[in-house]
Each structure stands twice: as C-alpha cells, then as structure tokens.
Amino acid sequence: MLDLPVTVEGYGAIRAHAAPRDKGARRTKLLADLDAAISACELTDGATISFHHHLRNGDGVLNMVMDALSRRGLKDLHVAATSIFPVHAPLMDHIRSGTVGRISASFISGPVGEAISRGALSDAVVLRTHGGRARALDHGQLKVDAAFVAAPAADDLGNVSGRAGKTACGTLGYPLTDVEVARHVVAVTDCLLPYPVQPTDIPQGKVDHVVVVDRIGDPGGIASGTTKPAADPSSLAIGERAAAVIAASGYLSEGFSFQTGAGGISLATAAVVGRIMAERGIVGSFCSGGITGFHVKMLNDGLFRTLMDVQCFDLDAVRSYQSDPRHQSMSAATYAAPHLGGAVVDRVDAVVLGATEVDLGFNVNVTTKAGGFIIGGSGGHADTAAGSRLAIITTRLTAGGFAKIVPEVGTLTTPGETIDVVVTDAGIAVNPRRGDMGERLRAAGLPVKGIEELAAEAAAAATRPTPPRSKGRVVAVSEYRDGTVTDVVRAIEGETG
Amino acid sequence: MLDLPVTVEGYGAIRAHAAPRDKGARRTKLLADLDAAISACELTDGATISFHHHLRNGDGVLNMVMDALSRRGLKDLHVAATSIFPVHAPLMDHIRSGTVGRISASFISGPVGEAISRGALSDAVVLRTHGGRARALDHGQLKVDAAFVAAPAADDLGNVSGRAGKTACGTLGYPLTDVEVARHVVAVTDCLLPYPVQPTDIPQGKVDHVVVVDRIGDPGGIASGTTKPAADPSSLAIGERAAAVIAASGYLSEGFSFQTGAGGISLATAAVVGRIMAERGIVGSFCSGGITGFHVKMLNDGLFRTLMDVQCFDLDAVRSYQSDPRHQSMSAATYAAPHLGGAVVDRVDAVVLGATEVDLGFNVNVTTKAGGFIIGGSGGHADTAAGSRLAIITTRLTAGGFAKIVPEVGTLTTPGETIDVVVTDAGIAVNPRRGDMGERLRAAGLPVKGIEELAAEAAAAATRPTPPRSKGRVVAVSEYRDGTVTDVVRAIEGETG
Structure with missing residues (x-):
C-alpha cells in the first residue's frame, strides 16, 4: 500500500484505493x-x-x-x-x-x-x-x-x-x-x-x-389504426380542403415542416400537400410525430429531408427506420416538451389534427365522446397545436348523430387560442385571433365561414342532442403541457358507454 | 374560463390553464x-x-x-x-x-x-x-x-x-x-x-x-497521434508477441471483443490478431474505445460485427461513422463507468495498453514520466484494465535511457491486480495472480519470465537512473474509477521538464 496523505488541499479527504475483487468479471443484467x-x-x-x-x-x-x-x-x-x-x-x-x-x-x-x-x-x-x-x-x-x-x-x-x-x-x-x-x-x-x-x-x-x-x-x-389515406369521398373532400388551406396559408415554402396524425383524413391531406409540393418544387425539412408508411413515401419521393419519429405507426415505418438514417428517432421530450427551450413541435409549420368536438372558442375535445366517457386524451394534440404555426382541425360536422361543432366542448383538451383553422365538410372556420388568415383563405377562394355558422349547421344536421356535462365527482384531470389544468372529467352514471 | 374545482382527490390543488402567449413562436437557442x-x-x-x-x-x-x-x-x-x-x-x-x-x-x-x-x-x-x-x-x-x-x-x-x-x-x-x-x-x-x-x-x-x-x-x-501500425522491427516484434499472447490466452474465439489504443505497437498487435482471426475463421463481436481507420478496416474485413466508438482517432474513422450504422457511438458512461451495472469495458476480452512504467506489482504509470512531470493520466487505461479479461501492457524495456520496468512506479495510475501480462522486447511477464496464464503461454512457446527478471534487465539496459519520487506538496490526485485514490503527484522543483 502506498503512503498517501490523509487530506489534500483543494481535494479533501483521501480514500485510498483497495484492490478490486472482480477483475474481468462478466457482469450481466x-x-x-x-x-x-x-x-x-x-x-x-x-x-x-x-x-x-x-x-x-x-x-x-x-x-x-x-x-x-x-x-x-x-x-x-x-x-x-x-x-x-x-x-x-x-x-x-x-x-x-x-x-x-x-x-x-x-x-x-x-x-x-x-x-x-x-x-x-x-x-x-x-x-x-x-x-x-x-x-x-x-x-x-x-x-x-x-x-x-x-x-x-x-x-x-x-x-x-x-x-x-x-x-x-x-x-x-x-x-x-x-x-x-x-x-x-x-x-x-x-x-x-x-x-x-x-x-x-x-x-x-x-x-x-x-x-x-x-x-x-x-x-x-402495432398498426392497429388506419395508416392509409382515406378513400371515401367525404373524407377526401375534407383532406383536399385542408391541403388547400395549407397551400394558401403562406407557410408552404422551401423547408416546410409538417405533422399529421395517422388517420385517413390526415393522410389524405398529406397526399394532396405532397402533390402540391412536387408541383411547386418545394423540398420540406421534416415530418414529425408518429410516422407512417405514407410519411416514408414522402421522404423517399424527395419531398422532405428527414423524418423525426417518436413512434412508428405501421410496419412500413419500422422497415424505413431499420435501414434509412434520414429516418430519425426522437424522445418524447425532444418531440414535445415545453420546458427545454424549444421542442420539435415548436418548429412544425403545419399540423393536421382530429377532434371529437370543437367549440365556439375553437377549444378542442379529444378526451371524451359525447356523453362524457373517456375515449382518448391529448397525446401530442395540445403540444403540436401550441408549437405549430398553423394548427388545422379536420372534422365532419356530425358523427354518430352528434354535432361535432358545439357551443362548448364536453372536455377541453386543447385550448382554442392554439387552434388556427377548423376544416369541415360544410366549410372552414378561421380563429378570429388569426384575422389575416381568414382573408388569405377567402382570397384563395376557400369557403370561410364563422364558427357559429358551422355550429348551427352541425346542430341542424345532428340527430341526437349533445348530453349535458356530468355533475359527478372528478374522475380525471386534463393537464396542459405546462402543468396547468384545462379541464376535469366527471363520473358518468347509468347509461352505457 | 371554465369552472374548475379548487382541489381534486388524488391530484391536489388545481392550477387553471391560462391562455399561452406564444402560440407558434419560433423559439431559437x-x-x-x-x-x-x-x-x-x-x-x-x-x-x-x-x-x-x-x-x-x-x-x-x-x-x-x-x-x-x-x-x-x-x-x-x-x-x-x-x-x-x-x-x-x-x-x-x-x-x-x-x-x-x-x-x-x-x-x-x-x-x-x-x-x-x-x-x-x-x-x-x-x-x-x-x-x-x-x-x-x-x-x-x-x-x-x-x-x-x-x-x-x-x-x-x-x-x-x-x-x-x-x-x-x-x-x-x-x-x-x-x-x-x-x-x-x-x-x-x-x-x-x-x-x-x-x-x-x-x-x-x-x-x-x-x-x-x-x-x-x-x-x-484530430489525428494528432499515430494511427497506423508500427513499422520498426522492435515495435513489430512486441506487437507479434502480444498477439501471440492473445492467441494463446484462450480468449480468441468466436465473439472475441478487443480494444487497443491508437499507438503503433497496439495497432501492430491488432494487425496480427486480425490475421489470426481470419486464419481461424473467427468473427469477433466488437472493437471498442477510441477508433482508428485500422479498426474500421477490421470491421470492413468482416473480422468484427460492430465498433463501439467513444471517439474517432482519425479521419478514416470519421468517414466510417458518417456512413456505416455498424459503427456505433457510445457515451463515456456506456464505455467505461463503474456504477451502471456493466459498461462496455466489462465485456472486453483483450485490451492492449501502453505504459510509461510498470513495477514489480504490475502497477502501471501512464500519468508521469521519469522525474515526475505529468504527461498523461489514465484516460480509459484503468477502466479497460479492470473490465477486460486479459489486460496486456506492451512496452520496451527502456525509453529515453530510463528503465520502464521498475521496482516501484513513479505514479500509480492502474493497479497491478488488474494487469494480466506485460509484453516487452525482452520477454513476457505474467501476473502471478493469473498463475494458469503463465503456464498456458509457456506451453505456447512464449518467453515467459518473472517481472523481477525483466526489471533487472531494464535496469541493466538503462543509461539514466530513475529519479526518486518528489517530496514536494501534492499537485495532483490520481483517482481510480470508483472514486478512491491510487496515488498523488507531487511538485517538482528545479530541473526542466
């Protein structure tokens, strides 16, 4: 054993080395x-x-x-x-x-x-x-x-x-x-x-x-949801219209960044956006979020430089990630966290999102269905809406007989101030906070209406009344990305889900 | 503003969401x-x-x-x-x-x-x-x-x-x-x-x-050191001998994992090991540590499955990392940390390391040169010695007129109990803690000697006496991987470096 000092200036107490007992031991977990x-x-x-x-x-x-x-x-x-x-x-x-x-x-x-x-x-x-x-x-x-x-x-x-x-x-x-x-x-x-x-x-x-x-x-x-563009005429029409909104928004230019969900309308929108990009000779920077084979195809078609992928939504995406270094992994934090000075969502130009309900304040519910039962939650919905320059909700006016544009959402998941445009089969509503955008879309010949008008049409088309919010005890808290609370979900009694 | 409860069972106080001010703001760092x-x-x-x-x-x-x-x-x-x-x-x-x-x-x-x-x-x-x-x-x-x-x-x-x-x-x-x-x-x-x-x-x-x-x-x-196998006869002879030690050690079999530094003798050793692997039809699992073009060549020759690279030592390694997914990055922690239940060094079969001095207890100094001036430090030396199954020191008997096999190292960087074999131009010493290894190497016809014998030969060949340890105040503490202290370095006065 060496003769070591007991303490050293600027270091403190010395603990002398003792012979390790496990040289070359094959550790395993x-x-x-x-x-x-x-x-x-x-x-x-x-x-x-x-x-x-x-x-x-x-x-x-x-x-x-x-x-x-x-x-x-x-x-x-x-x-x-x-x-x-x-x-x-x-x-x-x-x-x-x-x-x-x-x-x-x-x-x-x-x-x-x-x-x-x-x-x-x-x-x-x-x-x-x-x-x-x-x-x-x-x-x-x-x-x-x-x-x-x-x-x-x-x-x-x-x-x-x-x-x-x-x-x-x-x-x-x-x-x-x-x-x-x-x-x-x-x-x-x-x-x-x-x-x-x-x-x-x-x-x-x-x-x-x-x-x-x-x-x-x-x-x-893994591919439990639909990961192909919608093929039915109504969804295709909404997708065409959402793509037209993006094309007219001013954001569809070189370096464009894009996120869509994996739903049929979202991918139908992406298909049209991709066509317009090819026509205009635009190369985008990235697609982000959950990635599908459709996004992979856009990468391989040269429409985007890279994919930022938090989760592969189908096996085509898995295969791409296995072999293509342009198809990058990102952590949930890198993707969407609000506390790191800028996440990937903060660089998204346009995101196409779904909704269970949208209300007159452009607030979106993706947490509960009509009647109040929990059927989802934000996932990245509120994150991408907040980060993106252009957050588009695509939705039909009604579903299952219920209105989807309503006076007040059943649960507030994503605050209306982060939603820019709502695209429906009956027309487009632009959040008045984005006043210039309404003019821009009108100038492009798009059917812009007031959100109240869409709500009225939805109410007229609905065959079932939206049930009132439950008064039961709180069963879930909907937390916003910053830790504040956007809403609570209350217990339902009696009726079936 | 929604009418939210003040507190919720199982959640606590509710902070209500307030409208964010920075929707779509382009954050930058x-x-x-x-x-x-x-x-x-x-x-x-x-x-x-x-x-x-x-x-x-x-x-x-x-x-x-x-x-x-x-x-x-x-x-x-x-x-x-x-x-x-x-x-x-x-x-x-x-x-x-x-x-x-x-x-x-x-x-x-x-x-x-x-x-x-x-x-x-x-x-x-x-x-x-x-x-x-x-x-x-x-x-x-x-x-x-x-x-x-x-x-x-x-x-x-x-x-x-x-x-x-x-x-x-x-x-x-x-x-x-x-x-x-x-x-x-x-x-x-x-x-x-x-x-x-x-x-x-x-x-x-x-x-x-x-x-x-x-x-x-x-x-x-970047490539400031030598990153090619040595070409001089003396270094080549040491490299040949170190490779023969590995070949005879019992560890050179399918899945073999290997680390060398970037020095000429280390790479000369690797060249011979690679030749033996090719002859025996062995495919190794990985090379680790700092990676050179020579390691890349071994990967590309099919001798190893992957490279675990904490730092590219030359531009050939950089080019490989740019294009080959088998060439993987690892953090310092993944490489060498002792507190994570198993690092890459814990899976290295054989490592070839250098030394300024080795002593009779197989302790190694890579911190100070003869005379006590700081010229290095462990880097990964002590980590790989501790983790590997076979830690080989390659060294000449003397350098600059000083003996390199000495009674006691000037600074103890890597504890002798983690060093298995010392390979010199004058023969091979096997740590007596690895008794079976000495027999094994002798059986393979290798010139195994006692470490005392090598020290005596080094002393005889030296033209300058090893200066005694300084008695000055402590200027550096050599910390082992676990936070204990292997040695201290003391201030030098008078003579030039």
Whole structure:
C-alpha cells in the first residue's frame, strides 16, 4: 500500500484505493424472470411503474407486468403509462383488486377509459400531453420507481433495439424519456441478442435489468389504426380542403415542416400537400410525430429531408427506420416538451389534427365522446397545436348523430387560442385571433365561414342532442403541457358507454 | 374560463390553464456570441465549466471560451476537461491571472501538465479515469455549471452532429455524458445547418444555447497521434508477441471483443490478431474505445460485427461513422463507468495498453514520466484494465535511457491486480495472480519470465537512473474509477521538464 496523505488541499479527504475483487468479471443484467426484476426494483405498495405504447394494441408487457405485481400482492400501485389501449382491459381486474390505485396516461381508449369514467378509481386519473408528461418526469412531478421497457431486442447488458426481433416496432421515443429519470429500468424482451446489440436505440447505461419472456406482444397490433389515406369521398373532400388551406396559408415554402396524425383524413391531406409540393418544387425539412408508411413515401419521393419519429405507426415505418438514417428517432421530450427551450413541435409549420368536438372558442375535445366517457386524451394534440404555426382541425360536422361543432366542448383538451383553422365538410372556420388568415383563405377562394355558422349547421344536421356535462365527482384531470389544468372529467352514471 | 374545482382527490390543488402567449413562436437557442452564452449560463467566480477533447490537439473551443471568461474578469474557475493537449497552453496564462483556480481531467499532456507539476495551481488537480469521470458526474461529485460542446455541426435548436461540417470529428462520446447533468449546455459550432440536423449525435433537448464561431478548431489536429501500425522491427516484434499472447490466452474465439489504443505497437498487435482471426475463421463481436481507420478496416474485413466508438482517432474513422450504422457511438458512461451495472469495458476480452512504467506489482504509470512531470493520466487505461479479461501492457524495456520496468512506479495510475501480462522486447511477464496464464503461454512457446527478471534487465539496459519520487506538496490526485485514490503527484522543483 502506498503512503498517501490523509487530506489534500483543494481535494479533501483521501480514500485510498483497495484492490478490486472482480477483475474481468462478466457482469450481466439478465434476471431469471419478471418476478426477479420486480424484486430487484424493490417495489412496494404505492410504487409508480411506467410503460410505453409502441406496441399499441398489440402490447403484451403492461398486462404481463401487472399480473406479476398482482401475484406478489402489491397494492395501490400507480400505473404511469404513455397510452392505454383496449388490449389493456385486464387492468380493470387489477383496479378492482386494489393492485392499481392510480393511473396517469396521455391517452386512454377502450374499456379502461369507460371504467374510469364510471368511477372505478377513487383517485383522479391524470391525463397529460406527451410533452407535459416529459416535463413532469424531468421536473420530478411524476416520479417513476420502475420503468418497464417493451424491448423488441436487447442484449444482456441492457442495450435495447426497436429495429430487431419478431416484434420490431421501430423508434422508442417514449421510454427514451422515462429511462432518464426512473429509479429502476427493466427491459423486457422476447429477443435476446449477442452483446452488443447494434444499432442501439436505448443504451445499456440507462437499463438496470433485462428479462426474457416468450412474447412481448403481437406485432400485428402495432398498426392497429388506419395508416392509409382515406378513400371515401367525404373524407377526401375534407383532406383536399385542408391541403388547400395549407397551400394558401403562406407557410408552404422551401423547408416546410409538417405533422399529421395517422388517420385517413390526415393522410389524405398529406397526399394532396405532397402533390402540391412536387408541383411547386418545394423540398420540406421534416415530418414529425408518429410516422407512417405514407410519411416514408414522402421522404423517399424527395419531398422532405428527414423524418423525426417518436413512434412508428405501421410496419412500413419500422422497415424505413431499420435501414434509412434520414429516418430519425426522437424522445418524447425532444418531440414535445415545453420546458427545454424549444421542442420539435415548436418548429412544425403545419399540423393536421382530429377532434371529437370543437367549440365556439375553437377549444378542442379529444378526451371524451359525447356523453362524457373517456375515449382518448391529448397525446401530442395540445403540444403540436401550441408549437405549430398553423394548427388545422379536420372534422365532419356530425358523427354518430352528434354535432361535432358545439357551443362548448364536453372536455377541453386543447385550448382554442392554439387552434388556427377548423376544416369541415360544410366549410372552414378561421380563429378570429388569426384575422389575416381568414382573408388569405377567402382570397384563395376557400369557403370561410364563422364558427357559429358551422355550429348551427352541425346542430341542424345532428340527430341526437349533445348530453349535458356530468355533475359527478372528478374522475380525471386534463393537464396542459405546462402543468396547468384545462379541464376535469366527471363520473358518468347509468347509461352505457 | 371554465369552472374548475379548487382541489381534486388524488391530484391536489388545481392550477387553471391560462391562455399561452406564444402560440407558434419560433423559439431559437442561437445566441449572438460566446459572451451572450456566458451571460445566459449565469457563471460566477468559482464556477465549473466542462470541455471534451474530440478535436484533440486541434481543439479551438477550450481556448476561445477561456479567453471570453477571462475578458469578463471571472476568477477561480474550475476547468473540468476530459483531456488537455499542448494546444491548450494558453490555459497557463489563465492560471497565472487567477481566471483558472482548479483543473480536473482524464489526461493532461504538454506544457499545462508541466506547469501543474511545477506547482502552478494551489489546489490539487484531480485526474480521473474516463469511467470515473462519468461516475463523478452522475453522482454529483463533479458538478458542471456549463458544458461547452465543440459541435462540428448544429442547428439553432441545439441538435448537434459530429458527422457534418468542416471539422467533423465523428462520435461525441464524452460530451454525451456531460450534457446529461450540466446545469447549462452550450453548443459552439462553425457549421450552422438548417433545422433539423440529421443524423443527430446530441439531441436538442440536452442543449440550452447555440453559438456560431468562425472556427472550432483544426480538423488536421484530430489525428494528432499515430494511427497506423508500427513499422520498426522492435515495435513489430512486441506487437507479434502480444498477439501471440492473445492467441494463446484462450480468449480468441468466436465473439472475441478487443480494444487497443491508437499507438503503433497496439495497432501492430491488432494487425496480427486480425490475421489470426481470419486464419481461424473467427468473427469477433466488437472493437471498442477510441477508433482508428485500422479498426474500421477490421470491421470492413468482416473480422468484427460492430465498433463501439467513444471517439474517432482519425479521419478514416470519421468517414466510417458518417456512413456505416455498424459503427456505433457510445457515451463515456456506456464505455467505461463503474456504477451502471456493466459498461462496455466489462465485456472486453483483450485490451492492449501502453505504459510509461510498470513495477514489480504490475502497477502501471501512464500519468508521469521519469522525474515526475505529468504527461498523461489514465484516460480509459484503468477502466479497460479492470473490465477486460486479459489486460496486456506492451512496452520496451527502456525509453529515453530510463528503465520502464521498475521496482516501484513513479505514479500509480492502474493497479497491478488488474494487469494480466506485460509484453516487452525482452520477454513476457505474467501476473502471478493469473498463475494458469503463465503456464498456458509457456506451453505456447512464449518467453515467459518473472517481472523481477525483466526489471533487472531494464535496469541493466538503462543509461539514466530513475529519479526518486518528489517530496514536494501534492499537485495532483490520481483517482481510480470508483472514486478512491491510487496515488498523488507531487511538485517538482528545479530541473526542466
């Protein structure tokens, strides 16, 4: 042993080196099963566990982990998911048994949303935007004890790839944010590859434990929604009109950046926008958000320089991400967070969004359906509306007999001051806060009307009255990206969902 | 304004949403100049500022930032660099003026090392391993107020690429760790690209400010060391012998993982190892560490599956990283940190390392030269020695007339218990802790000797006596990867460096 001083000026006390015992030891993060991982995470009653939804309605990991937690008798757990789908219906049993006491998510569809609306949980569910969830994680408002990553492929030191394996889902933008702050991170995979995985989507330093299971989910479930442009005449007409709005807006020029959802009208809009870009010889900078094969085609057609992808919406997008470096992954924080001085959403020129309801203040509801049952949540809706220069809502005047342009939304998800234009089959309304835009669109020959006029037409076309807001207790809080609250959702009694 | 409840069960107090004022505002992180960035970072006397060394002896950013800080009259700053090179000689003026009061680094060469050895700083310099620095950052022992990233290309929201620009340096493994924890991150670039940069090496969410300067450095300085296999007979003989050790060690089999430095003997070793792999039909898993064109050639020859690259050592490596997804970036933490349950170094089968001195306990000095002047530091030396199954030191018996196998090292950088084999031009010594290995190498016909025998031969061949350790005050502390101290470096008086 060397003769070291006890303290050193500018350094402090010296702890002398002692011989390490594990030279060349082959460390591994591989554990026998989920039970072992749960033990390693030292989870106790009331713990917060997080999940991501890249496998969408094909996800097997949330249910598998919750079953394991339930078997151990843990109670009052907080499920902090990015999204909950119909496949997660078993959560209802865990709520009933007391295993789950709290839920937070950015989007909830299917029977769990209905159960929440019926008051299944005594604590209010927190619905955050994708960017708001990233902010809450970074600011410690959402503290995660264990993040479970559905890993299409992994090695035994925790490098994770979304590009390999039988359940390859492409980018892993949501867990990229969780793994930065979670106390423990568990990669759950059905494809253990030799070390090191390449290329890596989540690096080993962010993962604590690796568990191999038979099957993390159903690859067919990834593309659970429509990811093709609509083909019916009414949707095509709305898409044509939304594209005309973009073309006339002044934003469709060299370097144009664009986001659409994966719905048929959104993609129909994108198809027309792409045609106009090709005609005008415009090359855009990026498409962002959830990415579909249709966006990949626009990239490959030379219409955009790059894709910023938080989640692949279909297998064509997965294949593109596997092979094309222009198709980039981004974390939820990079995508949409409001606290980092500028996210990707802050550079989007135009976004095409859907709505369950839009009201006279241009406020949008994508959280509840007519009658008040939870059927969604913001996801990136409020984030992109706030960040983009031109936020367009496309919607029919009515759906299922209910008016979609209403005096007041059933739940306020996205504030009206961030919505610029509403495009319907009956005409276009421009938010009066964007006065010049109305003139511009009129000058282009577009059928601009007042939002009140559209609401009146919608009311006339509706065959069922919009039910009044419930007066029940609060079952969910709709949090805006900055942590303020835009609205609450109240319990429904009696009627079916 | 909606009528929201004041508090909600399971949520707490409700802060009602207020209309955002900045819908669609084009945020930017671009500031006018370094001065503006320094203001934005709110740096005060005593602040810690960090730098990385991917531009090696061509780096212009450290000097530029220090000049700007000096002009503002800041005092007693802590320069937390990953490495300091001869190009950073102007630091000495900043030490003299009191602008710089503390230094920590993983490697210090050139006049700054000599000045420190002469007692230029009253506070001891902290020399950390690459992995130890990542650990100290993560554990808050090294708190960074502002990390300055030399960014070969960036966009105005802070996406950084090492793959583009006139000073493209390839991977950015070291700042990848700093940006996770620094209070402020400034990207300094001479190539501002349209948003978004692609592909991105550091994502925008990790960067707070972007500054454009004329020139971040001299691209020719990246490959400042030798990055070709040695050609002289003596080095070639050592390389042949080190390769024979690897071939006989039992570790050279399918999936073999390998690390070498960029020195001539290391690469000569790699050349022979590659030849043996090709002959035996072995495909290795990865090469790691700093990567050279020689490693790229081994990848392209099909000898390895992937490269794990913390820093490109030459422009051939940069070109490979630009175009080949098998050539992967890794952060300093992923590379070498001891606190994350397993780093890349923990999966290295064989590493070939250099030494200034090796002693009878197999301890290695790569920190000071004979006489005690600082000329380096661990970098990844101690990390890879600890993690690898087979850590080989290659060295001549003497250099500059001094013995290199000595009774006791002038500074203990890498503990002997992590070194397995010492290969010299006069024979091979095997650490007795690895008793079986000695037999194995003897059985392969290799000239295995006792380390005492090599030391005696070195002493006989030396023309200058090894100066005794200085008794001066402590000027630097050599911290091991786990935060313990392996040795201290003491001030030298009188003689020249």
